[in-house]
Amino acid sequence: MREESSPGFDRFERFLEEWSRRDFLKTVSIGTAYAFFLAGGVAALEACGNPGTQGQTSATPQTGGTLVEGWSTEPSYLLPVRSSDVYSNIANRLLFEGLLTVDDKGNLQPNFAQKMPDVSSDGLTYTFKLRNDIKWSDGSPLTPDDVVFTYELYYDPKYDGLLGNRRPTAKRYIKSATAQGDSIILQATTVFAPFLLNYGADVPIVPKKVLSGKTGVQLNTDDFNAGPPISNGKFKFQSWAKGDKLVLARNDLYFRGRVNLAGWIYKKVPDAVAVLQQLKTGEIDVGRLDFSSYDEARAQPNLNVLTFPTFGFDEYIYQLDPGKPGGQLFQDKSVRQALAYGLDRKALVQAAYFGQAVLAASVIPSVSWAYNKDVKPNYSYDTKKAGDLLDAAGWKLGSTGIREKGGQKLSFEMVTNADNSTRVKNLEIMQEQWKKIGVEAQIRNLANLGLLSDSLTSSRQFALMFIGFSLQPFGEPDQSMIWHSRATAVGGNNGGLFKNAAVDKLLDDGVATLDRSKRKDIYVQLQSIMADELPSNIICYPKGIYGVNKRVHNYNLGTFWLYGFGNPLFMKDVWVEPKK
């Protein structure tokens, strides 16, 4: 860039020489005082806040206004079948709805169907009668052809190549979808208890006239994903500035009547800290909160904080394949159980979740109808028992403080995704607690959730992984996609390669009958075996925590009315006061 030092550079150097030829005593003290002011003064100011005015309470819903939701990850695909993540579903379920829906207790209700479907005696055929008053946002009627076309996107082999996480299972269970007059007939391949929840309530209908004639591969990148021209839900698409905000406008032709809100915006916010910040300043109206923000959010005068139990559970998975790293160590059930006894999960929930999670006792979340609270064994914190189990298994304390057996140390690597601070904290706590019983657990974090999922579903190169699941449909206790041996195939979620014939049978039987009491018995048995075998240790069921600005009314997010599944009925009644 410069053959020899350019004059400007010389100048610069000379300037550097003159920089500090002064007595800096005063200046240093001024500088330091000023830095302290920055830090301490601001903290003091923050602390003595004056509450300010509350939002006016007004009982009558107003129409109009826009709701802004802030999320740290933005949606990917607005074509429902293409999406694989909950963020896309938050948006696309507001645009498209299905034949059925669920109420706030998790019970199925008719939506586009006139009434609940007739089910044949063998449990394989579901006949829906379509309402005749459903319109697309451009005024054209939604016909049985649209419905059949949508289902074909999920199960028909001619759309192979279409990506998204619904197709693999849909192909297993949906045999066919046909239209007869104003009826739609869905044929299941086998008796499948969650069929209606999965394929009645959670298949949003998309327009045939816009999407037909394209192949699966073309649909992957079709413009529909970034902006569907028509919709049948509460809102219709308006604009999407990627990386910034997705804007939806009220759909006046929604069959239940116009919703109160005139607009809805999905705003991309940098991270969880910024979500709380923007909730405080009112830049966003709704945002999911980190556990650590709970107390602070509750103290905000302009926010309501919603907390409710969810169907999610956080756990760590043992690698059970002896060919994978650490797999040898966990072959022995008593080692797995000992590590569970050696973990103070109560303290962990308090420290990592700030108390906003329910201590887990079984593989099935406590809000489920299939939950058995008396599952044994119950892994309460007992370091003596942990030590005894390990001793009995041959793992004796070595000179380094770490247990050894046959010259091998009880040492392994734990992995989770670095961008989730709660999970990272969990690992740090687990590391310290297991140190006390002579186990050396090292932490290795992957950069993001995508890499973690890849490791779980494909490479399986982990000894112990900390991960969370939130199984859908909500309220459906089936967990085949995590524990069944067929889920050990590449792409399945059985990353620990757990294979147990008894568990397989129970999982299969559990969905093969539609009788709820029979199913409950099966799941009770399942929970006992899982607690004993312990392929993974369920830590807790995290609660959902959402900050909602006080100007927003009827925002009834809940255990069953949560994002990513079905379509939230409550959105119709949400209304906002005008911003000041």
Next chain:
Amino acid sequence: MLATYAVRRVLVSIPVVIGVTTVTFLVMKVTAGTYVPGLDLDPNLRPEDVVRIRHQLGVDQPLYVQYWQWVTGIAHGDFGRSMLDGTPVFAHIWSRLPATLELTLTAILLGVVISIPLGVAGARQWGSRLDHMLTGISVAGFAVPQFWLGLMLILLFSVSLKRWGLPWLPSGGQESTIGGGDPLDLLAHLVMPATVLSFFYLSVWSRFVRSSTLEVLSQDYVRTARAKGMPERRVLYVHALRNSIVPLVTLIGLELPGLVAGALVVEVVFGWPGLGLMAYERAKAYDFTMVMGTTTFVALLVILGNLVADLLYAVLDPRIRYSS
């Protein structure tokens, strides 16, 4: 002659450009190999899909072919394709560039506008309490981490002010989500990030202006001008300033990479939708082609900026074009 100087400068830049593209290519290949996130391990993809997408991304070719494609692509403005969704990198860069330029240029402007009077004041009242105070502030500005300053400002101007019912500044983004976009709104969003970004350079530049001015003020021709009764203000702003503007320009040019780097951190703190924030998020998502494409683009911008600064310098200071 100015023309020959300009031509020489441009010619000298060319190997640098080539060097930059080579380095970024090497880093890309070394760090990523041909691993494509979401592609290699997506079980829904059929083998023929994988082959097709790999071909689209160009990762199935031998290394030298890929390098040649990379370099010729850049000449056409093709900075590769994202590994996450296959979209062209340049489209992303182009959409995010205005925001970063707005932030960086405002910061430079702010820095210059504040540091000149500050430096001159310090020079005029050399050795006084004011001077020491200014020096102290600028020294402190040198040592405060940028992200910390940003967080403190947000705490003060967004959260606390709002709490007290005073007019407050928005805590992030380029414009308000609802009803934004008007100049006042844009300005309100720009103030804090630009201030934080310029803060560090403010301290450096004001010191520079100060010492440069001091140097001029001690020259004989200034004594003469003063003796002839020229008002002090003219002396300062016409003669002294002119002397320091020129190297200040070069200084800014030297600082360009630092400014762009600083912009990244500021963009992350304030959620400013620019190139830096995009590169950061994409790096975390392992979208290496996007990150390296952006890096190459920014490096080329920096080279261009330096070139312009040097030429400006040559225009303003005739001694340069005639040397060697």
Next chain:
Amino acid sequence: MIGTPGIREFRTEPALELPPRAAESYWRESWRRLQGSRIAMFCGGVILGIAVVAICAPLISQYVTHYSYSAQDLDNLFQPPRSPHILGTDELGRDTLTRLVYGAQVSLTVGFLTVLLSLLVGGSIGLIAGYYGGWLDSLLMRLVDVLLSIPAIFLFILLSVLLRPNAITLSFIIALVGWGNVGRLVRAEALSLKARDFVTATRSIGAGDLRLIGRHMLPNALPVMIVAASLAVGQIILIEAALSYLGLGIQPPTPSWGNMLSNAQQYFYHSAWLVILPGVCIFVTVLCTSIFGNAVRDSFDPRLR
């Protein structure tokens, strides 16, 4: 008019004037000059103190605080400063003082090691380029231009995401990307040295190139290198803090001032000292290294004679 400066008045500071003395070696003389500035010595003392504390971190952990930097106390989260935790505890009940002290280890290691590596690489290349000149010089300087054009932080982010570095590897990464400035400075110095008589003289008695560079040019280039180094330490500590803030620097549970600050950010509401303490540590260290570094330059830079 207040203090119209004459040429002399602003070029030298009275405090650094030497009394008339017989000729001393360059180093001694510079050291004396440095000692004359009280502020610089104070800052130097502070840095030395921090370094001693950092080196003695394990001892402090054992005998003063009685906690290790990773020992958690889940019943005592977010304790304010009070006995037995002198500076309180953090979000996992770990002792803040111990972590700050170990954090000093990390931050100072990264700062000094990076500078050392940069000097090694940059110094060697600068000397070679300046000495040999010609096409080698042009080539090496173009390389420097390339490195200086690429905004370092983009590369840091990429490499950090992939390598999840510890203090040592982070130093290598930063040094690898940032040796350019040192290289340029040393080259400029080498160029001017080359023209000096002692080089011609040494050559004429048949000294080999390597010997010339190593034994004669290097010591003369040292002051410039020292000057560059002393200023860089502070900046590198800031870079490490910024990288940790972005979640990419030193990974927990190993404490660094940067990642302590970044972790504690979300708890500012109720535990502000967890944010303030590491921040102040960074600020004080960077400030002192900058001031001391400037004073070192004032005293040691041969061009200022």
